[in-house]
Structures are given as C-alpha cells and as structure tokens.
Amino acid sequence: MDTKSVVLDTLKKAGEPLSAGQIADRSGLDRKEVDKAMKALKDEELIVSPKRCYWEPKA
Numbered sequence: 001m002d003t004k005s006v007v008l009d010t011l012k013k014a015g016e017p018l019s020a021g022q023i024a025d026r027s028g029l030d031r032k033e034v035d036k037a038m039k040a041l042k043d044e045e046l047i048v049s050p051k052r053c054y055w056e057p058k059a
Helices: 003-014 020-027 031-043
Strands: 047-051 054-057
Touching: 003 020, 003 031, 003 054, 020 031, 031 047
Parallel strands: none
Antiparallel strands: 047 054
C-alpha cells in the first residue's frame, strides 16, 4: 500500500479526528511521509479538518 492509503486507512479505523503526529504513531510511518501524504489527500479533498490540526476522512 502506498503512504496515502495507509494514512487514509489509519484515519478511517480511528473513528475520531487525529493529528499528524497521532497518525504517524498509529501507522508506524515517518512524520514527514505522513505530512506529504496528508497534503495530497487535502488537495484531493479526501480528508477534512473539523478543528485546527486534526483531520478525519471526508464523509
């Protein structure tokens, strides 16, 4: 699986908004890889931010 898929899957399994650091901890990915994947997911409008610095999959 590519990094974007891992990040999105981690967010879906969490069931709550997560910060980038929490996603990195739960997925085992490097924080910089998570940041790059999240930027791409934001651009594709697959994740949204319900509150500052926390993200969840778009419903």
